[in-house]
Amino acid sequence: MNIKTFHKNMRVFFLLISLLPLLSGCDFISYITGGSDATDEDDKHPMVPLSLAVAPHIAWMPWYLANEEEIFHQYATEYKIQFEFVSDNYQETIDQFLSEEVHAVAISNIDAIAQLIKRELEVDVILITNKSAGNDAILLPSEADTSVHSLRGKTFALVKNSVSHYLFDRYLIRHQLPFDDINILDTAQVDIPEMFTDKKIYGVVTNNPNLYKLINENSAKILFDSRQVPKEIFDMIIVRRETLLDYPDFAQVLLASWFSVMERLQGNKRGPTLDALANLASLSHQQYEAQLATTPLNDTSTKALAAIRDRRIRKSMRHIRYFIERHKLSDDELFTNGISYPGRTPAIVHFNGQHLQHFVTPETLLSLDD
Secondary structure (H helix, E strand, O other): OOHHHHHHHHHHHHHHHHHHHHHOOOOHHHHHHOOOOHHHHHHHOOOEEEEEEEOOOHHHHHHHHHHHOOHHHHHHHHOOEEEEEEEOOHHHHHHHHHOOOOOEEEEEHHHHHHHHHHHOOOEEEEEEEEEOOOOEEEEEOOOOOOOHHHHOOOEEEEOOOOHHHHHHHHHHHHOOOOHHHOEEEEOOHHHHHHHHOOOOOOEEEEEOOHHHHHHHHOOOEEEEEHHHOOOOOEEEEEEEHHHHHHOOHHHHHHHHHHHHHHHHOOHHHHHHHHHHHHHHOOOOHHHHHHHHOOOOEOOOHHHHHHHHHOOHHHHHHHHHHHHHHHOOOOOHHHHHOOEEOOOOOOOOEEEOOOHHHHHOOHHHHHHHHO
């Protein structure tokens, strides 16, 4: 290159440098880089308002921590979702889901099947959060006779057509007690402690925190609990299928938030995290941890995916089916076609492991399929 050409090239170079501040304020840079205006993109993809309703139960307090510490907000912003966390008493959260006021809800498998199938409301189970391993129990006063024959003609207080009712039915069937030999008083969970002290009531069926309180403050004794019907009672997050098809990232926000809190329950973060959960539940660390032990969490994506694929769910459905039929909560044909599992055509209630697979390594997926 001769000296004349060199000076010419340098003049062009410095001219371009001097123009860059002007060009950066227009669309030229976006054009040459293939980019686009961020504001325009945001206008094209507005934040979508989606909601999750959760009752303040022991195993569900991680959802409250995710809300308290804005973990939901973190992932919702990433996926351009306007997230709303709704807290209410248990049946209210279900009613809000049924009336389409919220898009997802934390619910037990018994209640989901009993209340959704008869309405033919199509939902996907995207996460089994925990199982009941002693969290639900039949309680008697310390002085009560626990022999099977002594229960005939007695009255038990429980919430009808609920997990408590299901557990009570399983006890009667296992001990071959005719249903008509026992009287049931339909009672709200909040009133169970009071009913336990009523002399007309022989026993109650309840879960935590009532269970912990009655055992520790009223010397109640356990006649039968959910450890004796393993993996039959568990809790889930369900999402309206229509919502999930339109906004699949909603599932990612919920799952990412759950596993973020679960990660904090590992190692040296466990203690402070349990303190935070206990505080949200208005319990001491000791009280909360004792109750949490009765409802083990699926605290890794591998456990969660294995739970949703577990074939024992299908076996337990014969017990649930009998409960649904006996109490006329759904007709037989509707129940038979109402539940589907991973890899099958979705029915009314579909166990869907697809969204969980994003959180599990390919190697783990292969081992789960073996």
